[in-house]
Amino acid sequence: MKIRLNDDAEIVKTIREGLKARDGHCPCRREISEDTKCMCKEFRDQIADPNYEGYCHCMLFYKSLEE
Numbered sequence: 001m002k003i004r005l006n007d008d009a010e011i012v013k014t015i016r017e018g019l020k021a022r023d024g025h026c027p028c029r030r031e032i033s034e035d036t037k038c039m040c041k042e043f044r045d046q047i048a049d050p051n052y053e054g055y056c057h058c059m060l061f062y063k064s065l066e067e
């Protein structure tokens with residue numbers, strides 16, 4: 001399992017700016033809580049799921065199942 005940033009530098013830049021503006025909380029969600037602090041609970045759960053492969057909600061990170 002590997003986690004990498006999106007290959008699209010523009011997306012990475014935009015999401016990082018969004019995170020900064022929200023004190024590290026997900027720019028794709030309205031709620032501000034421990035669950036929405038990057039890496040958010042949803043993505044942590046997706047990382048823990050042995051069958052999940054794909055992007056986090058904001059598409060900042062990609063989880064691949066390959067080594």
Ligand code: SF4
Pocket residue numbers: 015025026027028036037038039040041043056057058059060061
């Ligand atoms: S892991 Fe992705 S979806 Fe979750 S807070 Fe970070 S950028 Fe948003």
